[in-house]
Amino acid sequence: MRYEIRVDGHMSETLTSAFPELDHVMMSGHTVLYGSVIDEAHLYGLLARCRSLGLRVLEMRQLPE
Amino acid sequence: MAGLEENGPEPTTSCADPRGDPFLHTRFAIPARPATFLRRERLVRHLDQALRTPLTVVSGAAGAGKTLLAADWAAREDRSVAWLTNDAAAQGCGMFWAYFLQALSASGVSPPAEVGSPADASRVDQTLLTRLAAGLSDRDRPVIVVLDEYDRVTAPEIAEQLEFVLHHAGRGMRLILVTRTEPLLPLHRYRAVGDMTEIRAAELAFTPEEATALLELHGLRVPVSAARSLVERTRGWAAGLRLCALAAQESPDPETYLKEFEVDRTTVADFLLAEVLKRQTPEAQDLLLRVSVLDRFGPELANALTGRTDAESVLAGLHRENAFVEYLGHDRYRLHPLFGEILHAHLRMRSPGLEPDLHRRAATWLRDSGSLAETLGHGAAAGDWEFTAGALVDDLAIGQLFTGLRSDHLAELFSGMGPEATSPATDLVRAARELARSNLDHGLAHLRHAERSLAEEDRTPAGESPPGLAAARLSHALLEALAGRLTGSPARAETAAETAAELQQEVPAQLLDAHPELAALLSTHLGSTRLWAGSYEDARAALSTAVACSEGASTALPREESLGHLALIYYLNGWPGKAERKALAAVSETERFSLREESGSGIELLVLAAVAVDRNELDRAQAFLDAAADSHHAMRDPVMRAGRALATARLLLARGETHAALEAAEPAVSADVASPWSEAHKALAASAVHLAEGRPETAAELLQGVPGDQPTCVVGAARAQLAAGRPTEALGLLDRVRPEGGTGAERRTGPAVTVRASLVRAEAADRAGDSATARRLVAHALHEARRERLRRPFLEAGPWIRPLLGMAPLRGLAEGWLTPGPPPCAAPRAHPGDQPPPPVVEELSGREHDVLERLAQMMSTEEIAADLYVSVNTVKTHLKSVYRKLSVNRRHDAVHRARELRLL
Structure with a gap:
């Protein structure tokens, strides 16, 4: 499964390093984290991580393989 | 049941949680409010409604100000509030409820002692929750329970259990959940009937006016218009505003700084944290990054991680500023949950590879200060x-x-x-x-x-x-x-x-x-081994020591096992009643401490099954055996295996499944020494099979040379000798187990042995034509067996006993428990409120009636088959249709019901 998570604001390098398993790209005031997600548990873990880092998730969607 | 009493807060220092740790007091403390805390009356007024609704949920993002709102409210409230900060490290419902109960005690609301406490981290017994809810519902004033950081409680079953307790506690409890995520309780139901107070993110957000007031508390005066754009940028996020104020305080021109922040595009927390962090002294920065590997810490532990001695003043300073750290009381701090994560990320970035070293330092320090659980956690994290x-x-x-x-x-x-x-x-x-x-x-x-x-x-x-x-x-x-x-x-x-x-x-x-569990385990192992070797008295001594160990979560398992083993000793000596009582004590220990059935050997269930066979309650026996079968992996010791073989073989024999009984009698045991009782019972089962199949010689042979200290088997041997036509030998064997010949102060062999012995003597007398002696002996056996409801020996005895049981003095002794009691002769029904039994919709056939009659005489399926000259399967078919027609599913009920309907 590949996913992308769009987060409000530009994430610093420190914060993106908290998602070592994902790539990221900055665009127009957002940061998009993307990459493969192992399973649902991983997915919810990523969401929880966003929450614990105070990130505002704007969008999350599955990408075509 | 007594309600929960208020005793005033009691010292909890002596208490240990189910893991044996001293409870972390800071988890029960209402967090302190920082000097710059802004009380917002609109939220306090809303939260006041929590007193009128069973459930209150305060939800919002990290740093939204949930905890401080609840803490401020709880501290102002004059009634006692039980506060529990949940912990991700303490997962499992057993752990959750143990802390829940402790939080009640810490607030001065002691649950009654009979509520008990879980001893297994992952399990809580439903009966415990029922007792707790009942205790709470008896209160005149509700107890207010605040569960902070409820989002850390992820197990769905805890939400269900909480809902159960909340529902059944009725007006006795007001529950306030403070959480980042929607709790798994059925909120819609509470919402629909107005039983819930909800404060969500939108309401927690700061208004521009409140933001102005907050900034003022930090010594910053900004116009409302500036505050408005700040609120827009942070969306009223409390932590963001606070950090913003801190960063602006340090800036030469706060207003310009706030403007800059507005236009910056970095994520809010990230930006602000980096800003505030870089304004700290290098020592404070270093300390903050290093303690990010810890949950809670005091200045000394922080010093151990930094290698300096300045933690006390640095932490006090950070707390004063309300930057990053929260004070928990008892000289303990923790990082604000949001910043802890970000600081951790900064640590990994700045000093990769330092983490294991920090864990090791923490572990070393904690070991010296005596906190084992945390020591182990950090030691493992350090690898x-x-x-x-x-x-x-x-x-x-x-x-x-x-x-x-x-x-x-x-x-x-x-x-x-x-x-x-x-x-x-x-x-x-x-x-x-x-x-x-x-x-x-x-x-x-x-x-x-x-x-x-x-x-x-x-x-x-x-x-x-x-x-x-x-x-x-x-x-x-x-x-x-x-x-x-x-x-x-x-x-x-x-x-x-x-x-x-x-x-x-x-x-x-x-x-x-x-560590009382050490001695308890030691005695249990020793006792079990001695029991295996057949040294009952020594085994009893060791097992009793284990049972006498201090009660508690840590010793619950060895105590349960020891009680189960003691029950087995009673059973082997022929005391089913005493065995049953011990086994039930073991079972209740399991319930009280919410132990999993599979955690112990389940020996008490096997004893209960064997006792049920002796009482001819075969379905009950099967149910116990099935329950014991679930006890997998742990403690598969030889005693348990032999006990299982014994109980299973006896049940199968009672059912007439001789072939299967023979197979089951052989326990799958590999042991260094043979166990006399296990061997003897194996031989006894085999002998009984041969006897049942009409080969008394083989049966007698199998039991030859059985040691005299296995009285059950000696009686079995006597029975086989008698069946083989050698009454003298039989009586000679029986003389060896005369109860009067017991050595100890307590008569060693119990009714299960002596009743059987009397019946063998009675049979011998009956064969010799001495019916007076036979009657006397049977009467004696009935007397002894009655109290214990020992039915099996009479059913096993053979057809000679049936006419005797029908005679005048004996009939009275047997009636009511062994044979059907006197007909109720139109007596009014005992329970007038009872539902009338469903009417008989179909007449019984003649053959079915025959079967039912014999059933009422306590004949087994096999005996009925023999008596009616039909096959066992035919009898079973008749039985099934009898059950169906009488709408019952057990023999006992069938007879009972047939009597009610005057069919017998």
């Missing part, structure tokens, strides 16, 4: 297994791998240990983990390794043995005793017990006091 295993063994806590709330957690913790770690302690931990899973070969191999390396350490020069050596050797002795038990080797267990007794003098007394 230093020699240290971690050493800490466990030195603390004499190895028993916790087997018993108590912590065992799962510890097993999981040490599952990361690789083969490269080598020390006596790591070998001991490995051996314990394997033995706990009944992985005998691996366990014994590790145990040998441990023994060798311990012997080497013992030889270290100058006679100065390392300080923890006695503890390690004692741990080794405990595992040896267990090995003796699992391999059925009394010599090994006895040696281990002797060694342990010596070593207990050498280790510090307070360690032994802190």
Whole structure:
């Protein structure tokens, strides 16, 4: 499964390093984290991580393989 | 049941949580409000409604100000509030409820003692929750319970249990959940009937006016318009505003700074944290990053991580500024949950590779300060297994791998240990983990390794043995005793017990006091091994010691097992009633401490099954056997296997399934020494099969040379001799088990033996034509058997006894429990309120009536078949249709119902 998570604001390098398993790209005031997600548990873990880092998730969607 | 009493807050220092840890007081403390806290009356007024609704949910993002709102409200409230800060490290419903109960006590609302407390981290018994809810519902004033950081409670079953308690506590409890995520309770139901107060993110957000007031508290005066754009940028996020104020305070021109912040596009938390962090002194920055590996800490632990001595003043300063740290009281701090994560990310970035070192330092410091659970956690995080295993063994806590709330957690913790770690302690931990899973070969191999390396350490020069050596050797002795038990080797267990007794003098007394499970486990293993070897009296002594150990979560399992073994001894000596009482005590211990059935050997269930067979309650026996079958892996010792073989074989025999009984009688045991009772009962079952199939000679042969100390088997042998036509031999054998000949003060053999013996004598008399003696003996047997409801011996006795039971004096003795009682003769029904039984819709056929009549005479299926000259299967078919027509599903009920309907 590949996913992308769009987060409000530009994430610093420190914060993106908290998602070592994902790539990221900055665009127009957002940061998009993307990459493969192992399973649902991983997915919810990523969401929880966003929450614990105070990130505002704007969008999350599955990408075509 | 008494309601929960208010005793005023009591000192909780002596209490231990189910894992054996002193409770972390800070989890029950209402968090302190910082000097710059802004009370917002609109939220306080809304929260006041929590007093009128059973459930209140305060939800919002990290740093939204939820906890401070609830804490401020709770502290102002004049009634007592039970506060519990949840912890991700303490997962499992057993742990949750243990802390819940402790939070009630800490607030001065003590649950009644009979509520009990869970002893298994992952389990809580439903009856405990029922008792708790009942205790709460009796209160005149509701107890207010605040569960902070409820989002850390992820197990769905805890939400269900909480809902159950909340529902059944009625007006006795007001629950306030403070959480980042939507709780799994059925909120819609509460919402629909107006039983819920909700404060959500939108309401928690600061208004521009409130933001202005907050900034003012930080010494910043900004116009409302500036505050408005700030609120827009942060969306009213409390933590963001606070950080913003801190950063602006340090800036030469705060207003320009706030403008800059507005236009910046970095994520808010990230930006602000970096800003505020870089304004701290290098020492404070260093400290903040390093303590990000800890949950809670005091200044000394922080010093241990930084290698400096300034933590006290730095932490006090940070707390004063309300930057990053929260003060928990008791000289304990923690990082604000949001910033902890971000600081952790900064630590990894700035000093990669430092983390394991920090964990190791924390573990070392914690070990000296005596907090074992945290020591182990950090030791494992550092990957230093020699240290971690050493800490466990030195603390004499190895028993916790087997018993108590912590065992799962510890097993999981040490599952990361690789083969490269080598020390006596790591070998001991490995051996314990394997033995706990009944992985005998691996366990014994590790145990040998441990023994060798311990012997080497013992030889270290100058006679100065390392300080923890006695503890390690004692741990080794405990595992040896267990090995003796699992391999059925009394010599090994006895040696281990002797060694342990010596070593207990050498280790510090307070360690032994802190770990009552060690002695309890030791006695249980010893007792079980002695029981296997047939030394009942010695076994009873050891097992009673274990039962007498201080009650508590950590000893619940060995106590349960010991009670189960004591029950087996009673059963083997022929005392079903006493055996049943002990076994039920073991079962209630299981319930009180919410133990899993599979955690123990389940021996008490096997005893209950065997007792039920003796009473001819075969369905009940089957149910107990099925329940015991679920007790997998742990403690598959020979006693348990032999006990299972015994109970199963007896049940199958009672059902007439002789072939299966013969197979089941052979326990799958490999033991160092043979067990006299196991062997004897195996022979007895085989002999009974031959007897039932009409081969008395073979039956008698099998029991020849049975040792005299197995009275049940001697009686069995006598029966076989009699059946083979040798009454003199039979009576000679019986003379060996005369109850009067008992040695101890307590008569050793109980009614299950003596009743059978009397019946064999009666049969012999009957055969000899001496019906007066036969009647007297049967009367004697009935007298003895009646109290214990021992029906099986009479059913096994054979057809000769039936006419006797129908005669005048004996009929009275047998009626009501063995044979059907006198007809109710139109007596008014005992319970007028009872539902009338469903009417008989179909007449019984003649054959079905015949079967039913014989059923009422307590004849077995086989006997009925023989009596009616039909096959067993035919009888079963008739029985099934009888059951159907009478709308019952058991023999007993069928007879009962038939009598009610005057069909008999």
